[in-house]
Amino acid sequence: MSFQASRPNLLAAPAVAWLLVFMVLPCLLILSYAFFERGTWGGVVYDFTLENFQRVVDPLYAKIFLNSARIAGLVTLIAILIAYPAAYAINRAPKHRQAMLLFFAVLPFWSNYLIRTYAWIVLLNREGLLNNLLRMAGYDGEPLSLLYSEGAVIVGLVYNYLPFVILAIYSTLSRLNPELMEASRDLGGGPVSTFLRVTLPLTMSGVAAGGVFVFVLSIGNFVTPALLGGGRFQMIGNVVYDQFLTANDWPFGAALGMVLIATMIILLFLQGRATAHASGERAGAPS
Amino acid sequence: MNQEPTAQEPILRIDGLSKSFGPVRAVDNVSLDIQRNEFFALLGPSGCGKTTLLRMLAGFETPGSGRILLDGTDIAPLSPEKRPLNLMFQSYALFPHMTIRKNLSYGLEMERLAKTEINHRVDEIMAVTDLTPFAERKPEQLSGGQKQRVALARSLIKRPKVLLLDEPLGALDKKLRERMQLELKRLQHEVGITFIIVTHDQEEALVMADRMAILKDGRLLQCGAPEEIYEHPADRFVANFIGVMNFISGVVTPNGSFEADGLSVPMPGAAAGPATLAIRPESIAVSMNGGGIAGSLVDAAYHGLDRVLHVKIAACETPLQVRVPAHTSADLGIGSPIHLGIDPDRCRLFPD
Numbered sequence: 001m002s003f004q005a006s007r008p009n010l011l012a013a014p015a016v017a018w019l020l021v022f023m024v025l026p027c028l029l030i031l032s033y034a035f036f037e038r039g040t041w042g043g044v045v046y047d048f049t050l051e052n053f054q055r056v057v058d059p060l061y062a063k064i065f066l067n068s069a070r071i072a073g074l075v076t077l078i079a080i081l082i083a084y085p086a087a088y089a090i091n092r093a094p095k096h097r098q099a100m101l102l103f104f105a106v107l108p109f110w111s112n113y114l115i116r117t118y119a120w121i122v123l124l125n126r127e128g129l130l131n132n133l134l135r136m137a138g139y140d141g142e143p144l145s146l147l148y149s150e151g152a153v154i155v156g157l158v159y160n161y162l163p164f165v166i167l168a169i170y171s172t173l174s175r176l177n178p179e180l181m182e183a184s185r186d187l188g189g190g191p192v193s194t195f196l197r198v199t200l201p202l203t204m205s206g207v208a209a210g211g212v213f214v215f216v217l218s219i220g221n222f223v224t225p226a227l228l229g230g231g232r233f234q235m236i237g238n239v240v241y242d243q244f245l246t247a248n249d250w251p252f253g254a255a256l257g258m259v260l261i262a263t264m265i266i267l268l269f270l271q272g273r274a275t276a277h278a279s280g281e282r283a284g285a286p287s
Numbered sequence: 288m289n290q291e292p293t294a295q296e297p298i299l300r301i302d303g304l305s306k307s308f309g310p311v312r313a314v315d316n317v318s319l320d321i322q323r324n325e326f327f328a329l330l331g332p333s334g335c336g337k338t339t340l341l342r343m344l345a346g347f348e349t350p351g352s353g354r355i356l357l358d359g360t361d362i363a364p365l366s367p368e369k370r371p372l373n374l375m376f377q378s379y380a381l382f383p384h385m386t387i388r389k390n391l392s393y394g395l396e397m398e399r400l401a402k403t404e405i406n407h408r409v410d411e412i413m414a415v416t417d418l419t420p421f422a423e424r425k426p427e428q429l430s431g432g433q434k435q436r437v438a439l440a441r442s443l444i445k446r447p448k449v450l451l452l453d454e455p456l457g458a459l460d461k462k463l464r465e466r467m468q469l470e471l472k473r474l475q476h477e478v479g480i481t482f483i484i485v486t487h488d489q490e491e492a493l494v495m496a497d498r499m500a501i502l503k504d505g506r507l508l509q510c511g512a513p514e515e516i517y518e519h520p521a522d523r524f525v526a527n528f529i530g531v532m533n534f535i536s537g538v539v540t541p542n543g544s545f546e547a548d549g550l551s552v553p554m555p556g557a558a559a560g561p562a563t564l565a566i567r568p569e570s571i572a573v574s575m576n577g578g579g580i581a582g583s584l585v586d587a588a589y590h591g592l593d594r595v596l597h598v599k600i601a602a603c604e605t606p607l608q609v610r611v612p613a614h615t616s617a618d619l620g621i622g623s624p625i626h627l628g629i630d631p632d633r634c635r636l637f638p639d
Binding site: 177179180182183184185186187188189190193197198201202 | 345346347366367368373374376377378380381382383384393394397398441442445
């Protein structure tokens with residue numbers, strides 16, 4: 001009896017152990033640094049302090065944090081606006097073609113993140129493809145400075161995380177009983193009413209899952225802002241990176257990291273609640 | 288002014304409707320007239336095209352050719368939301384994120400009716416369908432029978448000219464299904480709306496329908512009242528599909544007599560040649576005192592009111608099914624010799 005009951009736990013044991021040893025422990029270790037002072041030459045001096053958290057709410061860092069949140073929010077919004085129609089179109093395609101379309105949607109994922117981001121540098125720089133195309137189209141002014149801007153960072157982040165959102169929304173759309181949309185049409189709802197009152201509410205869990213994913217990954221991202229934003233452009237991820245690798249202020253980097261992780265946990269919690277709330281909607285799926 | 292009175296004009300005229308999916312002709316040149324306030328059944332085995340036909344009426348499939356005239360106007364070019372008829376889905380398709388009240392009011396909100404009017408009509412339909420106690424529940428909190436009533440109410444509240452029902456009782460258990468058959472018929476009478484129901488269950492169609500159409504491979508085989516189709520099936524398929532039918536292969540002689548091994552039935556006027564005789568189990572008489580067609584009892588199934596005897600005769604490979612009152616056949620043992628009488632007037636003859 002107890003053997004039967006404990007077997008699932010036993011099967012999960014290696015994964016749980018792996019997570020504990022290689023994920024939870026190192027994270028806790030780093031985060032614990034947030035409560036200590038930094039050494040004069042870097043490293044950590046184990047004297048308890050809350051000073052690092054006072055610095056986090058310093059207007060300078062709070063501003064970077066809020067700006068990062070704004071950029072991540074914009075990225076999320078744009079990604080959802082692009083991904084939803086794409087997922088909708090894939091779901092409407094003939095069944096045998098859907099797998100292929102999904103494959104193309106996630107194809108960029110299979111190339112290296114850095115290469116993908118550098119590709120945008122090639123596209124956006126002053127002598128890049130976009131400026132050349134503009135010139136060919138008859139534009140003869142100064143080349144546009146597209147690169148090293150907030151816009152370039154947003155484009156890069158949207159590009160990188162779009163496949164996640166398409167997959168998340170597609171998975172809820174594909175589970176939706178198509179007769180629900182037909183019922184709405186039958187009851188007199190036009191295509192717009194049907195989308196706003198039936199399709200969208202019933203796929204919000206997918207939108208939320210994809211959105212939280214993009215937001216969390218974007219707000220902490222430091223590679224894309226560094227490469228596409230140029231040196232001057234900072235997001236909170238860059239600040240954390242700098243604290244650990246340049247400023248050698250591990251305790252302060254840990255405090256910033258803690259704020260990021262807390263944001264992520266709150267968002268995941270909210271998304272989990274939204275999904276649980278929507279689980280009753282599965283009842284509408286064909287059995 | 289020798290126009291026919293409007294009451295005689297069909298509410299729905301299906302005129303040469305066809306639909307193909309690739310090489311498959313799902314609906315093949317079907318023409319049907321459906322009368323006002325009729326309870327009409329589209330009946331056929333799965334894949335016969337009845338659901339495609341219904342979906343064309345609702346607007347979810349575009350006809351390849353043909354017209355759909357509702358009160359004289361062709362509605363084939365209209366999108367589903369613009370058609371004054373409603374479909375009750377087989378899966379019910381209740382909106383899972385809305386309460387029952389919201390599900391019911393949805394169709395009226397789409398018509399942009401005043402709030403007081405909407406509330407009044409929702410209360411009214413909930414009273415008629417016994418749904419008042421469930422107004423604030425979500426569909427997942429209802430039983431199958433209750434969901435079915437919500438789906439029906441949600442369609443009826445729109446006061447459609449024609450209500451289409453796609454296998455409306457398919458998801459219910461047998462007892463509830465039989466009760467709902469009569470319930471649906473009563474409700475149809477009360478609301479005075481034309482019902483077109485799709486079903487694969489011939490018994491259901493016989494019980495409920497005023498008239499029915501039998502479809503096979505996209506083609507209309509026969510259309511008529513249940514009695515008419517049961518008594519005078521147009522072909523072998525219909526004869527076999529509706530109710531139970533015995534078939535005996537034989538030959539019609541030039542002098543108008545159907546002959547098979549040990550069996551002769553006068554069929555005056557029938558064309559000579561190979562033919563199949565069809566006869567219902569209840570149209571065969573058992574004669575206890577000899578005479579008639581000789582056979583032996585292979586099996587007997589007791590059904591309470593009556594008994595179905597399986598009788599092997601020389602003329603037929605499969606035993607004939609014979610339905611007799613239960614009390615007249617209690618002493619017949621398996622293997623005992625038996626004699627059958629066939630009434631020529633109750634036989635159908637299909638030339639091969």
